[in-house]
Amino acid sequence: MAIINALVLEQMFLKHYQEWCLLSFSYVGDLDDSKDVVQSIFIKLLQKECNEPIKDLKSYINTSIRNESLKRIKKKQRTFSIENYSSEVPSYEHELIRSEISQTLFREIDALPDQNRKVFELCVLEGIKYENAAEIMGITVNTVKYHLKKTFKILRLNLRDVYLWML
Structure with missing residues (x-):
């Protein structure tokens, strides 16, 4: 070479x-x-x-x-940061709201079906490529994409009120 x-x-x-x-x-x-x-x-x-x-x-x-x-x-x-949406000085109330939003997000992620949650954790939270996630889980790349698509749809639906409230 x-x-x-x-x-x-x-x-x-x-x-x-x-x-x-x-x-x-x-x-x-x-x-x-x-x-x-x-x-x-x-x-x-x-x-x-x-x-x-x-x-x-x-x-x-x-x-x-x-x-x-x-x-x-x-x-x-x-790179998504809740701080980008808040230009006010942090207060106890803001910290409480952030913690509630975080808890809601993690609760929704935990409530996902097992396959969807595992694919989401690998690809989104850990940043692993689809091919590597497919290999780790023993499924095809298209199945990984399907699970992610389904997961984002579920999260958008379940978190729409939280997102609107954040804005």
């Missing part, structure tokens, strides 16, 4: 760094994040072992930067 030529990568990095940062910035909207994306792509490329050479390295890097930027956006959107 051949490692991608570090000298070629360094030259491309120096020549196209600003261009790639702007490409990432057009997706993520944050300069520091865009720099992190570009740098992480190059770190991955330096560590990557290839069986076959990459034919169009610049195009490959452009696509990698776009995909990594989209992943970063998706990850930020998933």
Whole structure:
């Protein structure tokens, strides 16, 4: 296995760094994040072992930067925090409300059917990929997706009052 030529990568990095940062910035909207994306792509490329050479390295890097930027956006959107909805100074009442909401959420998760709860815990709470969760549970990837779809539907239905109340 051949490692991608570090000298070629360094030259491309120096020549196209600003261009790639702007490409990432057009997706993520944050300069520091865009720099992190570009740098992480190059770190991955330096560590990557290839069986076959990459034919169009610049195009490959452009696509990698776009995909990594989209992943970063998706990850930020998933980060859900109740504090984002409250701009007031925390008080005893707010803490009580947060704890009640947390208890309600965990109660609803515990009330899910076993398979749905296990898939939800693996994929959502632990962040395991669908393929790995399917392997762990001994089911297909499509079954994992089905259980997640069903779980989100149940939770949306059961927690609609809590969600509206939170807003």
